[in-house]
Amino acid sequence: MTADENTHRAKDVVGLLEGLSTTRAIRRYVDEPIPEGVLRDIMFAATRAPSGSNRQPFRFLVLTDSAVAQQAKALIAVGAQKMWAQKRVTDGYDVGTGIQADSPKSRMANVMQEYVDNFSRVPVLVLACLVRYREPTPSEGASVYPACQNILLAARALGYGGVLTGFQAFAETELRELLNIPDDTALAGAITLGKPVGHHGPVRRVPMDELIYGDQWGTSPLWAIDPPGTAVMARRTQAENPTVTKK
Numbered sequence: 001m002t003a004d005e006n007t008h009r010a011k012d013v014v015g016l017l018e019g020l021s022t023t024r025a026i027r028r029y030v031d032e033p034i035p036e037g038v039l040r041d042i043m044f045a046a047t048r049a050p051s052g053s054n055r056q057p058f059r060f061l062v063l064t065d066s067a068v069a070q071q072a073k074a075l076i077a078v079g080a081q082k083m084w085a086q087k088r089v090t091d092g093y094d095v096g097t098g099i100q101a102d103s104p105k106s107r108m109a110n111v112m113q114e115y116v117d118n119f120s121r122v123p124v125l126v127l128a129c130l131v132r133y134r135e136p137t138p139s140e141g142a143s144v145y146p147a148c149q150n151i152l153l154a155a156r157a158l159g160y161g162g163v164l165t166g167f168q169a170f171a172e173t174e175l176r177e178l179l180n181i182p183d184d185t186a187l188a189g190a191i192t193l194g195k196p197v198g199h200h201g202p203v204r205r206v207p208m209d210e211l212i213y214g215d216q217w218g219t220s221p222l223w224a225i226d227p228p229g230t231a232v233m234a235r236r237t238q239a240e241n242p243t244v245t246k247k
């Protein structure tokens with residue numbers, strides 16, 4: 001890193017609210033590294049995240065272009081390819097609208113296929129870990145995933161992008177050995193980062209009145225209305241998404 005990169009933070013070009021409403025899952029990257037100064041600013045954001053009692057049990061392995069990094073990426077690539085090959089079938093990506101070349105479903109399938117096929121070449125792989133100080137609890141992820149989201153938001157702010165995945169689970173034993181990860185430490189996620197091919201964009205979500213309730217479960221307050229111009233996703237049926245409230 002040059003002295004200049006070390007002393008001047010990379011340019012933050014996106015406002016906080018704009019950033020969090022336009023940070024997409026980015027799975028296609030330009031074939032170039034992330035400069036160390038930028039990586040420092042992204043990972044600094046991770047270290048500022050909240051955690052229970054401010055214990056900061058999160059640790060991040062940042063894998064770029066060393067031989068070890070390449071091995072780790074290759075290990076996860078194999079697992080991700082197997083997982084996607086299965087999900088492609090079980091989730092029906094190649095049936096229904098999936099057979100229309102330009103449908104959202106087939107576009108998603110193409111992006112995922114390209115992502116897993118090229119996984120070993122992602123510019124940066126960040127393994128998010130959680131040092132356990134007690135038996136696993138259902139809420140322990142709350143002390144590592146805010147930091148993961150800070151990484152994605154900071155990347156967005158600086159002209160980069162990424163996605164949180166669970167792909168590390170498919171190579172956990174090998175990763176532990178390769179990277180010397182202690183037994184008391186959980187592998188919480190694998191984040192890939194790079195310069196996006198294409199752009200971030202407005203995130204597409206169901207309207208907020210489907211997700212925000214007032215005094216009663218299932219009933220949203222009158223103020224729970226998406227801001228004008230929000231990209232909407234069609235409301236989902238319970239069959240499409242089992243978490244949807246029965247009305």
Ligand SMILES: Cc1cc2nc3c(=O)[nH]c(=O)nc-3n(C[C@H](O)[C@H](O)[C@H](O)COP(=O)(O)O)c2cc1C
Nearest residue numbers: 023024025026027112115163164165166167203204
């Ligand atoms: C807990 C969690 C696990 C995820 N696992 C994966 C994964 O294994 N592979 C992947 O490609 N994306 C994964 N994602 C990314 C989601 O698919 C993505 O955030 C979601 O589809 C919204 O994408 P969008 O912001 O581009 O609309 C995961 C996200 C979360 C929060």
